[in-house]
Amino acid sequence: GAVVSQHPSRVICKSGTSVKIECRSLDFQATTMFWYRQFPKQSLMLMATSNEGSKATYEQGVEKDKFLINHASLTLSTLTVTSAHPEDSSFYICSARDQGHTEAFFGQGTRLTVV
Amino acid sequence: QQQVKQSPQSLIVQKGGISIINCAYENTAFDYFPWYQQFPGKGPALLIAIRPDVSEKKEGRFTISFNKSAKQFSLHIMDSQPGDSATYFCAATSTGTASKLTFGTGTRLQVTL
Numbered sequence: 001g002a003v004v005s006q007h008p009s010r011v012i013c014k015s016g017t018s019v020k021i022e023c024r025s026l027d028f029q030a031t032t033m034f035w036y037r038q039f040p041k042q043s044l045m046l047m048a049t050s051n052e053g054s055k056a057t058y059e060q061g062v063e064k065d066k067f068l069i070n071h072a073s074l075t076l077s078t079l080t081v082t083s084a085h086p087e088d089s090s091f092y093i094c095s096a097r098d099q100g101h102t103e104a105f106f107g108q109g110t111r112l113t114v115v
Numbered sequence: 116q117q118q119v120k121q122s123p124q125s126l127i128v129q130k131g132g133i134s135i136i137n138c139a140y141e142n143t144a145f146d147y148f149p150w151y152q153q154f155p156g157k158g159p160a161l162l163i164a165i166r167p168d169v170s171e172k173k174e175g176r177f178t179i180s181f182n183k184s185a186k187q188f189s190l191h192i193m194d195s196q197p198g199d200s201a202t203y204f205c206a207a208t209s210t211g212t213a214s215k216l217t218f219g220t221g222t223r224l225q226v227t228l
Contacts, residue, residue, distance in 0.1 A: 006158065016122045021172075034215070043204060044159070086222045102147045102210050111193035 002028045004096045006107025013084055013114055021079045021110045023094030030096035033077040034104065035069060038091045050077055084114040119207050121219030128226050134192040136222045138205035141186065145207040150179065150190050151217070153202045160202075163190070195226045 003026040013019045017098040023033060028107075032051050036044040050056035050071035058064045066088075077096075081088055091111055095104040122137045123218035128134045136146075146167055147215055165172045165179040165188065173181045178191040205219040 004158075041221075041223075043220050047216060049215060091156075095158075101207065102214070103149070103161060103164065104216060106151075107159065109156070109158040111156065 002026075002096075002098070002103075004030075004094065004105045004107040006094055006110055008110060009108055010111045011113070015085055015114055016083055017065075018082045019081055019084055019112060021081075021094070021112075023077045023079070023093055023096065023107050025075050025096045025098075025105075028096075028098045029074040030077070031074065031099040032097045033071055034095045034097075035077075035079050036093045036095070037083070038093060038102045038109075044093060047079075071092070081112065084112070086114045088112065089114045118197065119205060119219045121205050121222060124220070125223040126225070128192075128195045130195065130197060130226055132195050132198050132226075132227050134195045134199065134224055134226070135189060136203055136205070136224070137187065137189045138207075138219050139155060139185075139187045140207050140217075141218075142207070142209070143186070144209040145165065146210055147208050147214075148181065148188050149181070149206050150177075153204065153206045153221075159204060163218075192224075195224075197226045197228060199228050200224055 005024045007022045035047045047062045048056045048058045056069035071077040093109045095106040097104045149164035150162045152162045153159040163177045167183045176193045181188045203222045206215045206216040208216045
């Protein structure tokens, strides 16, 4: 199956700082990438969808100025959590899909802890 | 219309038994139904998927049964093993460039010795 690499797997940052999470498709061109947030023992909550070269489309209730998404190339998307607060602590997961394919492949996830 | 309902919330099965997880959807535009397996601290991994033109798909010990008229689909894990202990999510989407996955609420499976 296709490989999606997410980095870092864990990050601890101080409140008020920004943190960037990278999502790379290693063996295919990810024309569409999705970013999810997952709380403990809950399902995945879609935050935004990004297409290469276009602005991300955010789901209702997700602050686009706080969660900056960049999808500048067909293999890389980044999520930047700006001015992080403890309530932003969560498990963030990306997934990627190639054009013309329905299957979406997920990264390993990033555990963000804001202290 | 976008919901996918999943049950049970948790499931305990003895080693060698059959694990069955059920999902139901409402949106008739859905035409792709994947199942994901997620271990603690990891991202979901695609396990098996089905399209509505078939009623069953089998890959190894994993089988999806699909009932289009009832708008239901289920995952069967035959000969369940302790290594299968994980959280399973069903999902649904409609094929298309803007299609997003709608996830079920997840089932925590524990396979005991």
